[in-house]
Amino acid sequence: MFTSRGPTLRELAVQALSSVERGYDLLAPKFDLTPFRTPDRILDETAEALRPLGPFRDGLDVCCGTGAGGRVLRALCRERAVGVDFSAGMLHEARRAHPxxxxxxADARALPFRPVFDLAVSFGAFGHFLPRERPGLFAQxxxxxxxxxxxxxxVGAPPHFGTLPYWAMLGFDTVMRVRNRVWRPGFVMYYRTFPLVEVLAELRRTGFDVELTPLEGLGRRPDGTPRCAVVVARRRA
Incomplete structure (x- = not known):
């Protein structure tokens, strides 16, 4: 999962025992060498799924990290592509990679923007928000x-019960819950706190009309369900 140039086990342990912000500041220089960075294939498939919904003028990448999601905005937006993140270290790496x-x-739970964007995207960040925080995040x-x-x-398809990915995600979340009970500051990162049915309902309550579009380029599972889909939430007029 990690290359020889990626973070060491010790570096990952130090990050995991830090706050979310400090942890990502520490991980930032090697973040793009980890499996946590959204693969280009997912970014490109997402861009292709969104292209027919445009044209878009100004885009916002929420929790942009080192800037990988800017790839989608630059492909779709004619004017500005803006990234927002609360980790100074991640933003430093984003500036180096994308001059x-x-x-x-800024914190995504308190975005400093007026309603000026016609596209917002986010990749791989929702595990850092507790379920009670999601409605506020969506409102922002x-x-x-x-x-x-x-x-x-x-959003990826959830692993089937009893499979290795299912137990791996359950085990990770269990370890993180124990860690956050016995260690401060907390590090919020969970894989199983973003159930799609609840998320879609929360988006609708916030004022979005919501659709789910399969990313066919990423294939389907043996049972015929898509491996990945894109949630498209449009702000009601």
Whole structure:
């Protein structure tokens, strides 16, 4: 899962025992060498799924990290592509990788934007928000979008019960819950706290019309269900 140039086990342990912000500041220089970085294939498939919904003018990458999601915005938006993240270390790496990118340090739970964007995306960040925080997060994105603007993010199919990925995700979340009971500061990162049915309902309550589009380029599982889909939430006029 990790290359020889990626973070060492000790570095990962230090990150896991830090706060979320400090942990990502520490991990930032090697983040793109880890499996936590969203693969280009998912980014490109997401861009292709969103292309027919455009044209878009201004885009926002929520929790942009080192800037990988900017790849989608640059492919779809004619004017600005803005990234926002609360980790100074991740933004530093994003500026190094993407000179001239518009990057803002801010908490996604308190976005400093007026409704000026017609597209917002996010990749791989929702595990850092507790379920009780999701409605507020979605409301912040909603407030940054123009009427009719689109909020989109990919979601992978949940692993089937009893499979190795199922037990791996359950084990990781269990370890993190124990860690957060006995160690401070907390590090919020869970894989099983983002159930799609609840998420879609929360988006609708926030004021979005929601669709789910399979990313066919990523294939289907043996039972015929898509391996990945993109949630397309459009702010109601």
């Amino acid at each position: 001239g990118a518009v990057l803002v340090r 994105v909603h407030s940054a979008l123009l009427p009719g603007g689109v909020f989109a993010f990919p």
